[in-house]
Amino acid sequence: MRIYSKIAGTGSCLPEQIMTNMDLEKIVDTSDQWIQERTGIKQRHVVREGETTSTLAINAAQKALDAAGVTAEDIDLIVVGTTTPDLIFPSTACLIQNVLGCSGIAAFDVNAACSGSIYALSVADKFIQSGTHKRVLVIGAETLTRMVDWNDRTTCVLFGDGASAIVLESSNEPGILSTHIHASGAHGDLLNATVGVSTGLKNEPNGGLKIRMKGNEVFKMAVLTLGRMVKETLKANGMNKSEVDWLIPHQANLRIITATAKKLNMDMDQVIVTVDKHGNTSAASVGLALDEGIRTGQIKRGDILLLEAFGGGFTWGSALIKY
Numbered sequence: 001m002r003i004y005s006k007i008a009g010t011g012s013c014l015p016e017q018i019m020t021n022m023d024l025e026k027i028v029d030t031s032d033q034w035i036q037e038r039t040g041i042k043q044r045h046v047v048r049e050g051e052t053t054s055t056l057a058i059n060a061a062q063k064a065l066d067a068a069g070v071t072a073e074d075i076d077l078i079v080v081g082t083t084t085p086d087l088i089f090p091s092t093a094c095l096i097q098n099v100l101g102c103s104g105i106a107a108f109d110v111n112a113a114c115s116g117s118i119y120a121l122s123v124a125d126k127f128i129q130s131g132t133h134k135r136v137l138v139i140g141a142e143t144l145t146r147m148v149d150w151n152d153r154t155t156c157v158l159f160g161d162g163a164s165a166i167v168l169e170s171s172n173e174p175g176i177l178s179t180h181i182h183a184s185g186a187h188g189d190l191l192n193a194t195v196g197v198s199t200g201l202k203n204e205p206n207g208g209l210k211i212r213m214k215g216n217e218v219f220k221m222a223v224l225t226l227g228r229m230v231k232e233t234l235k236a237n238g239m240n241k242s243e244v245d246w247l248i249p250h251q252a253n254l255r256i257i258t259a260t261a262k263k264l265n266m267d268m269d270q271v272i273v274t275v276d277k278h279g280n281t282s283a284a285s286v287g288l289a290l291d292e293g294i295r296t297g298q299i300k301r302g303d304i305l306l307l308e309a310f311g312g313g314f315t316w317g318s319a320l321i322k323y
């Protein structure tokens with residue numbers, strides 16, 4: 001009998017502090033109208049001093065554990081999608097494990113930029129399918145505003161902070177039907193943060209750490225790739241577009257989300273949209289949208305969910321799930 005991973009509970013955490021488009025108008029040469037028209041974003045949550053990727057993640061994880069009706073001792077693996085770890089090491093997963101108090105179980109980070117949530121979900125699903133692990137805490141958490149260049153209007157208006165968590169459980173019933181992950185390192189120069197330990201920090205503010213993106217080119221690739229991704233996912237499961245109840249996309253740009261929904265012949269009321277409130281929270285975004293859909297009662301048990309993401313690397317991925 002096939003072993004599936006089933007979503008037992010979800011949770012999320014957003015920092016209390018909100019930055020609106022009007023707040024950004026005071027910092028860079030931009031306008032609320034431009035940001036809303038080009039991206040759909042109205043506001044984003046921004047961490048305060050003392051808040052980190054792991055503090056947000058721990059909060060989200062606790063809510064997911066509560067929703068699943070389990071405690072940290074019931075978890076046997078932690079996988080965290082993040083590109084903004086608290087530290088180089090220990091990994092964010094280890095920091096989270098320490099606070100949750102489930103010492104001894106494996107815990108590691110996955111860096112796939114904005115596709116981090118799907119990559120982490122895919123890795124966790126493989127562990128459960130193999131039969132070695134029964135209950136996995138899958139987290140997507142980011143504090144991207146810590147590496148945003150607040151002088152660059154082409155990027156600083158896009159990103160926000162947040163964390164999401166999913167408790168995945170082994171089950172004989174579906175479950176995650178399939179996951180699909182891909183990458184193209186050849187496109188790394190279109191979206192990146194080009195400082196690191198090995199290449200060395202720069203003698204600039206924040207060590208030269210900042211996000212750089214050729215937005216227009218990323219946009220075109222994202223729309224094209226996500227269209228192909230949707231086809232690949234449905235084909236692998238012998239399913240039609242009409243069988244998908246909910247699209248739960250990475251929340252980078254409302255225009256990308258709308259284009260993907262159109263390719264699925266889906267109305268926007270079958271799409272969970274949070275980009276207006278959260279901005280692009282990278283690895284946290286798909287999980288944040290999933291949690292919102294579940295907690296608002298829109299997503300119901302038995303619904304077919306298509307999760308997808310595209311991001312720096314390039315990386316991209318999808319998951320088809322019977323909730």
Ligand code: UT7
Binds near residue numbers: 035038153155217222
């Ligand atoms: O999550 C990872 C994946 N990331 C994405 O999927 C993001 C993909 N890219 C995008 O979402 C869009 O390309 C952006 C929202 C980043 C940019 O939108 P766009 O429609 O592609 O704009 P553009 O880059 O072609 O820029 C159009 C104009 C430019 O001015 P000129 O050259 O036409 O005079 C920009 O300088 O808009 C200008 N511009 C701005 N104006 C006001 C760029 N940023 C801003 C801004 N406020 N914040």
